[in-house]
Every structure is written in C-alpha cells, then in structure tokens.
Amino acid sequence: MRTLDKKLLRDFKRLWPQALAISLVLACGVATLILSIGTYRSLDETRRAYYERHQFASIFATASRAPQSLMREIGLISGVAGAQGRIVEPVLLDITGMIEPASGLVVSLPDHDTLRLNKLYLRSGRLPTPGKSGEAVVSDRFSKAHGFRVGSTFAGILQGRQVKFQITGVAMSPEFIYALGPGDLVPDYRRFGVIWMRQQQVAGLTKLDGAFNSVSLTLLPGTSQPAVIAALDRLLAPYGGTAAYGRKDQMSNAFLDSELKQLQAMAGVIPPIFMFVSAFLINMIMSRLVALEREQIGLLKALGYSQLAVSAHYVKLVLVISLTGVVIGFAAGTWLGDGLTRLYSEFFNFPFFIFQRSLDVYLLAAGIGIAAALLGGLKSALSAASLPPATAMRPAAPTLYRKSSAFGQWLASTMSQLTVMAFRHLVRWPLRSGFTMLGTSLAVALLVTAMFSFGSINFMIDTVYFRTDRQDATISFSTPLAPTAVHAVKKLPGVLSVEPYRVMMVQMSHGSHSRRVAITGKPQNMRLSRLLDIELAPISLPSSGLVLSERLAMHLGAQRGDVISMKLLEEGWHEVKVPVVDIIRSYFGLGAYMDIAALDRLSRIGPRRSGVYVELDANRHKEIYAAIKAMPKAASIALQTQSLKKFRETIEQNITIMTTVYIVLAVIIAFGVVYNSARIQLSERARELASLRVLGFTRNEVSRVLIIELAIILLVAQPVGWILGYGFSWAVVRGFQSDLFRIPFVVQNSAYGWSSIVVIIASVLSAFIVISRVRQLDIIRVLKTKE
Amino acid sequence: MSIRQNKKVAVFTVEDLTKTYHTGEVDVYALRGVSTKLYQGELSVVLGPSGSGKSTFMNIIGGLDTATSGRVMFKDLDLSGASETELTNFRRRHVGFVFQFYNLIPSLTARENVALVTEISTNPMRPEDALALVGLEKRMNHFPAQMSGGEQQRVAIARAIAKNPEVLLCDEPTGSLDSKTGRLVLEALTRINDELGTTTAIISHNAVIHKLAHRTLYFADGEIVREQVSDKRLTPSQLEW
Ligand SMILES: Nc1ncnc2c1ncn2[C@@H]1O[C@H](COP(=O)(O)OP(=O)(O)O)[C@@H](O)[C@H]1O
C-alpha cells in the first residue's frame, strides 16, 4: 500500500465516529433511493407482466342488458383487439360463522370457451363445470379469510334468489389486485369476495339469458382510446350503457397508480434531503481536516507531491466515507425494500412478484450518493491542492473576528464573556451555522411529515364516520326499486330509521370538460348520511340544482352558478341541464348530489330508490343481520363499524411502520449533524477552551461555551423545521391526492411537539458525547501543539 | 574539500532576487535584491536576524515559492518562470527539505514518513538505510508522537536525504532543539554532506554554526550583507554552543 494511503486509513480510523455519522446519513439517502425506485420498478413491472400475461383489458363498460349479438359489432370497432362480454352482479353473502352479511361480486365465465381477457390465475382446484349448479371459483384472499378449501360451500342471495355456492377452485385476477368491498376504505377480504361462475348459471340467476351487462376490450397498439370509447358508448347506449372508461378509472388499477405515484414522490423528496445533508457534513469535516493538516499539505508539496496527488488524497477520504455509506445504504435499502414488498403483497393480490433488484438502481443510488459526497468535499480538496507550500507551512493567522455593531456591542455587554465567545463563534461562520441549523431542522421536518398523518387520518375518520356517513349500514338494492321498498326496510326488526338514496350514472359536461360520475339523490334534510360544506358544516340540499364535490368541480372547471349538461346514461343518454348550486368537501371519489325528489323529476323512469342508509339498534344486530341476509332485494351491504375497524387497523399498522422508519431517519440526521458540528467546534476551539481552563474556569463553565452555541442552533432549528415540515406535509397531501381519495391537510400541534422532542433528545445525546470530551481536554498538550 | 572548491560548479545562481508580500495595507519587502551562488558539494550556512528574509530566500531557491522579480537558476534550469508543475517536479527530483518544526506526518511511522518520499523518487535509498544514516534504525516503527524532538528532526533529515537529492535545504533544523540534540542533528547533516556530497544549505540564527560551513551568507533586512568563505571547518562536536 502507498504510504499516503496508510495516512488515509489512519485518518479514517481517527475520524471514524464522525465519518460513520456521515456515512449513515448518506446511507439513508442511498437506501431510500433504492427503496423508492426499486419498489416502484418492482411494482410497476409486476403489474405490467401480470396485465400482459393475463390479458388485462384496457377499456371497460357496463350496460343494463345488452344482447350477446352485440358482441360481434363491438369486436368490429376499429382498433379493438379482443372483446369479452359477461355478466357481473353484486351478491349478498351469508357465511357460516359470520353474524354480519358479507358482499360478493359474481362474475361470469364463458361456458365452453376460455377467458380471453382478464384471465384468471387459478391457484388451486379447477374451473366450474358448465351446467353444474352452484359451482364457483372464488378469490384467493376471500377463501383464505374464511378457511375455505375446494369443496367448501357458502350461501348467497342473488337478485332475491337463494344460491348455494360450491367452491371448485381458488383464483386471482388482474382486475382485482386491490379489491374494495362496498363502502370500505381499505380491503377487508373477510367481508368481500369475487365469485366466478359459468355464464349459463349466472344468466339463469340474473335473468340475463342471451345477454351481458359488462364488457371489456383490449386494443391494438396505437389505437386511440377515446375513439373506441365513443364507438362503444354509441353501441351500448340503447341497452342502458353507462359510459365506458379506461384503466385509469378502473378501481384496482387506479389504486396501484396512486401507490406508484407516492413512491415516485418519495424518490423525489426524501433521498435529496439526505444527499444534501451528507454533502454539507462532508464539506464541514473536510474543510476542518484541511485546515488542521495545512502544514502536512505544505510538506507533501515541498516533498514534490503534485496538486493532483494532494487533492486525490482528500478525495479518497471522501470516497471511503461515501463508499461506507453506499454499502450500508445498499444493505438497508434491500432490507427495507423487502419489507415494503411484503407489505405490498399483503395489500395487493399478485400471483407473483417480480423483484426489480436491477443493478442500475443500485448503481444510480451509489452514483448519486458518491456525487453528493464529492460535491461536498470538492472545495476542500481543491483548496488543499492550491495551498502554496511556503504559506501552508507558516502557521495560519489567528481567525479574524469582526467588530460587532453598536447593537452587538451593547448586546455583548449584557452577557457573560463565555456567552459572548459562543455568539462570536456562531456568527463568525454564518454559512456553516446556517447549514447546521438547516440540517437539524430537516430532521424535525421529516418527523413532522411522518407524524402529521396521525392528525390527518384522525381528522378524516372523524369527518367521514362521525360527521358525514353516520349511518350504521348502507343497503343497496340489486335493481332500483319503487320508493315503497324503503318502507319494507324500515319495518325490519332493529331498524331505527332509514334514509333512501338514488344513484344515477351520468356524463357531466361543462365547457370542454367531461366526466362520467354517479350522481346521488338524497333527501333535503339528511340525518344519517350528510354532506359537509367547505368549512365542514352540514348542509341541507337545495330543492333543485347540483351539489358538486370540490374535486369534481375542479375537473369540470365549474363554479357555483355554472350550468352543467348531464346525460343520463341509464336512460338512453337523455340530456338535461342543471345549475351548480353548491360545492362541498369530500375525501373520496368524485361526488355529485341532488335532492332526491329533483332527481326523480329529471328521470324519465320516475321515482326509484337504489338503496337505503339505515340506523340500527346496537343490541339487536343478530336479528337485523339475519333479516337483511334474507332480504330478497338487497344486493350488498356496507357496515360502517366494521369498515372503520378495518380501516383503523390497516392505517395504524402502516403508520406505525412508517413513523418508526422516519424516526430512525430523523435521528440519524440529527446525530450526524449535531455530532459532527460539535466535534468540529471542539477541534477548532480546543486551544481556546484549554486556555480558559488555564485561566481557572471550571470544566462546566468551559463546556458551556460549546453548549450555548449548539443550543442556539438547536432552538432556531425547531421553528424552521416546523415550517419545512408543514411544507413537506402539504406536498405529501398533494401527492396523495387522486380521484379516489384525498387526505385532509391537518397538522396537529402534537406533530410539531413530538418531532421537536425526538430531535432535541437525539441532538442533546449527540452533543453530550462530544461535550464529555471537554472534560478530558489535556490542557498541557493542547497548549503545546501548534495550531 | 579543496578539490570541490576548485571545481566551483554553481548549483544555484541567484540574481537580483526580490520578494514583496502584500498583506493588507502594508507591503513587506522580504527580499530586496539578493544575488549569490551556491556551489556543488558545499555546505552553506545562512545567518541573520529573525525576519531578515532567510526563509523566503530558501523557499524560493527550493521551489516552494516564487520571486517577485530577479532570477534563480538551478544549474541550467530557470526556476523564475517555472510553472507549478515544473516546480513540483523540480522539488520531487532534486531537493530535500528539513524544517524547524520537523513537519512529520503524525499518522505515519518514522519509516513510513521516509517512504512517503522514496515512493515518488526515481533513485531513492531504502527508507531503512536513510534512517540508519541518521542513527534511527532502531526507531523505525515509532510514530512521531513517540519520539523526542531531536529524533523527529533526524527522521525529517532521513526523509530529506532518502531520495538522494542534489541539494538539501534546512530551515533552522536545530531551532527547536536543545544544544545536545542540536549537535546530533548537525552531525547527521555534515555527515551527509561529507559522505554523499550533497549540496547543503542550513539556515540558522545561531552564529556558531557558521564554523561548520564552507560558505556563510549573512542576511539583514532582505539583503545579503556579507558572504564569507572559510577553509577551516569544525565538526559539530567541536562547536561551542
Ligand atoms: N507569507 C507571508 N506573508 C506576509 N509576510 C511574510 C510572509 N512570509 C514572510 N513574510 C515576511 O517577510 C519577512 C521575511 O520573512 P522570513 O523570510 O520568514 O524571515 P526569516 O526566515 O529570516 O526569519 C518578514 O518580515 C516576514 O514577516
């Protein structure tokens, strides 16, 4: 080994705690980069492969009843590669051992043909035999949740008929990677399952012989999706076709999209923070090292080492630090990636998972990490190279402290000399003090960003479950019924009150904007399921006109008073014009509302009810559930308490994991910044502090000089961190926003408080490690060595 | 030694050298027109009060610094207009330095400090041999902090001579040593001058040392005020410190 490299190694050994602190910060950057990009790629690639192998459709549409013969025409639409018509129908399930009813979706399989689109991945068993009544394949998770196996049976009510399902196989489908039951915010596989049966069976049960009510298409490459959608809409319109939509509006796909978007957002925000902080830390210790080794640098040059050799020497040290970080980051990133992937496989149903552990992600992360480090060390390495040898070997001139302003002098006169020393040092290097403060505040900001979600989610739960949807259950009818059906529900045992609703699929247009949405008709004075205005105060519906959710209004570019044109999709696309009378707050979907009577007046079919919100007697659940399970017209049921419970469980698990990760990240930053800055302060001021000891100051008094400076930095860092954290959180909320859901932006004071507490504790501990060195300060030695 | 003097090959030819430092408001005239020659194989001693320009002079002829005006020739090589790279190469090939504060790399052992130089030289001695020349073969694996000042300075000398330089430039090599250790260091230097014939210049503000020299340059106020050639030299042990 070259002698200069031996020096390097020994320098590293001496500096290792500082170097390691920086390596760790850098490792966080590398790990989060690998985590976000690697997981993004894995998820994206898995989905792509799954879609491709299983022929996931690109366009979806529903109708009320379209003749099979129409499929031929649909297949002839220019650009269509494959088309599959089928029957899809909600079903209420009565599963032994479950008091409450569950919900299912029956999906038909061709009788003799195999599926050409949205192909199943059969995990076990076989497909149902055509003609065998009740035979069905069920979704994997649902089957697992109930401990079903091939041969198990369960009961259901499909359009008023009792059905006995017999499981012949367990499957997965690219359509249901993420499967939400009615009214649920997170998947609950116990209460929601997909059931595939032969066409003939389903047609018999739904009275749709020779017809279909759902169609999926795949397109030839290069086909314009809107053109096909328009053609499909035209063909289906006479048969109650509700506008066709692409993958972006397909529920399961949209959830995956939103997850991918979050990973992307994470890759753009978190790794750069760590890269920036490590660059700064490297800059800090390298400039100190070059200052300390001034004379050695001069000597090396006197001996004939070139500028290049000298700067290379320091660059190598930066490389050692950054490579250590990269290696740790690789390990941590891989480990975290595994964890996140496991979490994903809990959430999403993939038959396989493709790990994109591709070399280039690692190379990219390593490259960015090393580049950040080099950037931080470059200035020092260059300044070492350009130090003229003759000057380098003369001792450096004492640091010039500037005379303070009149105010500064007055301020100084009010403080003890030790405090003045601390202040002067602080303002002498404003850039370094500023960056140290900024680094610490980034730790605070990171924590605020992690912790604000507690507040936001609680706020969302409160708004959704306790202020908006206050019903105990939502029962939806298998087909729209006459208003008298509501009274039948009211008479069920244990039902305290009911509130009807009507859902109509419409195509809303305003200017050049157009959206397919469900419009919900509700009674003017809602008691159970309410609407809240922008200030979250309950509103009552105006007797006519539309109430739009914020996000829908945004998509349509509509404001209060604008007139929206609506095509009623289930009524032959008959068009009406309605003014927007109010805009409300909503965290899910793209809601549109109207007084139910007004909606009835718009409809050419007349008054209909899609379902009811019900208030239940908590002591009579058993009776109520039994009655609902027996209710002929119920297609599905959403249970608020169950849904909330599942939501809480899921969110809590996720938030706990996330918060733990963020706390570790923040502690690493705080430690890296504070420890290094304290070490450097101590190194710069060792002589000064030893002199103080010689003059008779106690160890505590001397430590105070260091503590005061660190304390000021730490204190200023808190509010700055809060502001940054507020900004980051806002960015996260923006990143989460999708048509499916939004998170309210609520940062509770406790988020700021806890973030500061964690960072302050971490900082105080890091500083303490250094300050304990003041006690070991060898006065004689410090004074003897030349600075 | 008379043979050497007869040959009189000039290693350094310095003509009208000036050096001005611009520090803040005042200009410091460190050298105000110095002309002299240093001859091959000679041991020169540079004397003069503190601040008289001795170090500046030596730094310039050693290629550590550049002059404001004037000319420095190392044999046929003009150092006055040399680039940083040329100066680096000049130092690397031809010059060994010894400084008052030893300037050893604290994180390297005695042997490694010497190896630091031999690694980048074309025709070096073995570090062990260089250390043996200064009587430190037994302390090879000690770190600077484990050695006395005199020992450290002898490591510095070993380091300076290990590459078999043509010239050895020593800036107050005994400046921070007591007389007994100073003598040991001077013995090492004279021995190298005698045995290897290395052209040597030693800065000192201790006038006695001139008794070791072939030639003595007296600096005052940035000028050479006197130059003295002696043919009666003493050995370090004969010096009255
Ligand atoms: N880098 C420098 N910057 C400013 N002044 C310097 C510098 N180096 C030397 N000087 C000044 O030049 C003069 C000569 O210094 P120097 O050659 O070191 O003297 P000597 O070695 O004889 O003590 C002194 O006044 C010194 O202060």
Ligand SMILES: [Mg+2]
């Ligand atoms: Mg000097």
